[in-house]
Amino acid sequence: MENLCPDCGQALMWESGVYVCNPCDNTFIKQGYCNTCSAQLERLQACGSTSYFCHECNELTSRSTANIVFEATKTVS
């Protein structure tokens, strides 16, 4: 599965917990949003698989139904 930069479309590199785009010199995190209520989802890691939990709906959302976006993070240097 390929992770592409939302800005330039280049493949992102996974590096110490974040996704890095070298051409943009930017770092991204993967963030899930609920399809039902648009609330930010909590990511749950279990045995190599990822699922998301919506605190608003009080429901577990599968990776395929969650709205996954890459969000740019500002790294403090």
Ligand SMILES: [Zn+2]
């Ligand atoms: Zn980029």
Ligand SMILES: [Zn+2]
């Ligand atoms: Zn929800």
